[in-house]
Amino acid sequence: MTLSERITADLDAAHALANECRRLHNTAETLFDAERAIARKLGGHVEGELATFGFWTPELLDQRVPEGDIFLEVLSPAEPLDLTRAHQDIRFERAYLPVARYEAHCFAAVRGMIAGTREQGGDFYALCWRDAEGAWHRIFDPLAMSLPFGAFAPAELYDVAEMQKRRSDRAYWEALEGEAPHKFGPPVNILQLHVPTATAGGTLASLTRAYERLSERVKKGLPLEPADQLFLGYDAVQLLPVEPTTVYETGPDFWQESGGDDAEVTVSLTRPDTTNWGYDVVISGMGAVNPVLLESGRPDELVDFAAALHNFPTRPKQLIFDVVFGHSDNQGLRALPGHYFAGPNMYGQNMDYQNPAVRAILLEMQRRKVDFGADGVRVDGAQDFKWWDAAAQELRHDDDYLQLMADVEQQVAGTAYRPWFIFEDGRPWPDEDWELSSSYRSVIESQRDADVFQWGPLTFAHNTPFLYTFWLSKFWRIKEMVEVGSHWISGTSNHDTLRRGTQVSPKMNVNTRLGESRMEILDKAYDNPAVSMLTYVAMPGVPMDFLNAAARASWGFIRNQDDRYGVKVVAEEAISLKWQVDEYSYSIPSNFRRLKEMGYETRADLARFFEFLPALVEVTEYTLEEIARLLNQAEPPLAGPEAYTVDNLKEIARAWMDDMHDYCNVSHSLSSLDPAQCDFMLNLRNFRRARPWLRDNYGAGDQFDYLRPLNGRTVFTSLRNGPDGEQVFSILHMEGKETGEIDPLRLPIPGLEGFGWEVALRTPGIGSDYLGGPITLRDSMGLVFTRKTG
Helix, strand or coil: CCHHHHCEECHHHHHHHHHHHHHHHHHCCCHHHHHHHHHCCCEEEEECCEEEEEEECHHHHHCCCCHHHEEEEEEEECCCCCCCCCEEEEEEEEEEEECEEECCEEEEEEECCCCECCCCCCCEEEEEEECCCCCEEEECCCCCCCCCCCCCCCEECECHHHHHHCCCCHHHHHCCCCCCCEECCCCCCEEEECHHHHCCCCCHHHHHHHHHHHHHHHHHCCCCCHHHHCCCCCCEEEECCCCCECCCCCCCCCEEEEEECCCEEEEEEECCCCCECCCCECCCCCCCCCHHHCCCCCCHHHHHHHHHHHCCCCCCCEEEEEECCCCECCCHHHHCCHHHEEEECCCCEEECCCCHHHHHHHHHHHHHHHCCCCCEEEECCHHHCEEEECCCCEEEECHHHHHHHHHCCEEECCEEEECEEEECCCCCCCCCCHHHHCCCCHHHHHCCCCCCEEECHHHHCCCCCCECCHHHHCHHHHHHHHHHHHHEEECCCCHHHHHHHCCCCCCCCECHHHCCCHHHHHHHHHCCHHHHHHHHHHCCCEEEEEHHHHCCCCCCCCECCCCCCHHHHHHHHCCHHHHHCCHHHHHCCCCCHHHHHCCCCCHHHHHHHHHHHHHHHHHCCCCHHHHHHHHHCCCCCCCCCCCCCHHHHHHHHHHHHHHHHHHCCHHHCHHHCCHHHHHHHHHHHHHHHCCHHHHCCCCCCCEEEECCCCCCEEEEEEEEECCCCEEEEEEEEEEECCCCEECHHHCCCCCCCCCCCEEEEECCCCCCCCCCCCEECCCCCEEEEEEECC
16 A cells, blocks of 8 residues: 555644634734644644644745645655664655645644554654655654654654553552642652763663663672763752754765655655754754664663662662753754844754744743653753843843743643752853852742752852862852852862863872862763761762762763864864873773874874864964964874865764764773772762761751861861761861871860760771771862761
């Protein structure tokens, strides 16, 4: 049976959708209320044998396109399509079906289409229109739920209800059902990770298998190796964004048509293979899963991962999504009509939050994504949600929109709920004085919910804890944290801070007590036992660790899609070679293989090229032709290509990004994990999990300070009093010279007097035979004591 024989347009159903759109526009209290209701009907939906489709198409009104030239394009593979293959040429049958339109909305209804499921591929679709010259134009579905070939290709009709029906964590969700929507609260702590570098496989399926393996080992009481301990002791896992990202700027596209007619077309299909840290989104497709992360090409993999966390033995783990709605990469201009955007910004494009349809569609994208099964949501760059107040001639923060984000009601397995929210908001960032003037509480104070969180000052800021005096210079912020930090995310290692650390000049006043080499210094700075004690024992809030830092793996700005500015980005990242790659690491045959093939056989070869590149980018004001000419004049000649050209400079930039992406994979670091450090960190996390009251702000009788006089070192002390009569005292050597012999329990700290103290935690390097009394503390050493009072 051909496609045209199998499917038929249901115009009555399409007109019913258009009429409902008209009714909502005419009767809703506000236009925004109407658009929110309409947004639920946009995208592709499966209702038994009927598939319905809705599109917001203001550009068709701009172009004065008549309804008779607008069609739903349906594409069905005429031969087996394998989403796990790197490349294939597939013949698609094609059919054009009429639509019903009301103002800027177009609807179609079709019977007989095949919807995708875990086991089978579905039909593909897009809206298309014909111009006066007879040329065809496509409009992709920004609310699609399956995008096997990315946001710049036709979407797959997907049976989301079937995916939800078969999820294996239904019991978890059903247990939360109540008369009112369940409201999630904060976890005790969070592990942040980047799916492509978290496992050797680099996919959601691979990550799910890793957690299922851990589940089995924990359930059966099997011994835990350091590589197991690395992932344990967390109440939540936060994924860096898993939405479709930018594509290769100059191609090739993952969906390329090589000819056809109204009945069929041949498509050259490439499995998406971009590398990206996740934040370079195009907004279109935000409700779907980045196909790069899908081993099988099926969005069910994200549901499977959620289930692996929710079904974890001992107690469930929460899943937190990191969503990026504060900006779009400039490639978004290719994926969406200009009506979505409000002009350029430092990341690409601002979104037009004041447009009622855009506002509603963005919230609907969020709702659909979170319905994959997230318990919490982290909102990236909340300070970037702004709108232009023409009357006042200034940009204003759209806090009302942030509140709407937090108010979205989700539903999974029949259970209505509202997730826990974190906002990254450092306003007035990026003003010059933001580090001094940001309160990190703007959203907390403006939201209705009492459990809204923000990134705290040691988490948001570009922290460099391997520079001398860092900890003393941040003491004023740390004092703020102990006083008002209960609703802050705490910790100094995350995707931003670790990357910023790799961009610091080694000529600055580096704390060489952290290690013998730059790699060791950087690793210990962001996986530091004393800093971790500060975060998990002394600080209020919710601690967060970054997997790459905890594994002492590398990290950086990972994005291989740039053509125009790719060389410039690599020039900015070049300094990370000094911090993250030594001669031995570079010499390993599997590392940096692309760069080696291009002539950089040793680290010294690449390092010399990287000394030239940033300087030439600056002095030529990034003129690639001039950069290539000057590189060719270097004496002695540089390693690499026989002659530098604009094209091979771009190839070098791409090779660096791809090689660094491979190099940053955590699997490479597992064999060199320090068992003592991993065991200590797991015990520290469990210490916090056993004392949820440590999340609270300091109260009467609690103390936080540093030892005076300084004498060339920064040593913090903290005394906290729990509601159950337990006291927790910690002493933490953050930087500088050793203390000389001191007795921690004899320090003149109010409330420390008396007996009954026991050592609860020791950083590695302090023997288990230490039970109290005089001790000499050195950089990165710390102790935690506890006692019961009353």
